[in-house]
Amino acid sequence: MEKKSSLQNGDYVVIKALDDGVNxxxxxxxxxxxxxxxxxxxxxxxxxAQFTEHTSAIKIRGRAKIMTSNGEIESGK
Ligand code: TRP
Numbered sequence: 728m729e730k731k732s733s734l735q736n737g738d739y740v741v742i743k744a745l746d747d748g749v750n751x752x753x754x755x756x757x758x759x760x761x762x763x764x765x766x767x768x769x770x771x772x773x774x775x776a777q778f779t780e781h782t783s784a785i786k787i788r789g790r791a792k793i794m795t796s797n798g799e800i801e802s803g804k
């Protein structure tokens with residue numbers, strides 16, 4: 728069976744864009760924290776993402792509904 732990082736524990740972050748042009752930005756894990764991926768979502772589009780060995784933080788620019796195991800929050804208001 729494929730060995731999974733302990734970070735990929737089945738916890739997903741669900742991001743639903745409430746406007747066009749929402750950016751979901753992945754930031755690197757480790758000594759330097761930099762952008763490694765940017766995904767653009769249009770209104771109604773959903774991204775489901777995990778924290779991984781490469782991704783330590785997720786930054787969201789624009790209006791979106793963000794659902795996590797810690798609760799729900801809306802960005803961009
Ligand atoms: N290649 C990235 C990774 O494995 C893909 C990714 C996972 C990602 N979670 C993300 C990109 C969150 C942006 C935001 O870490």
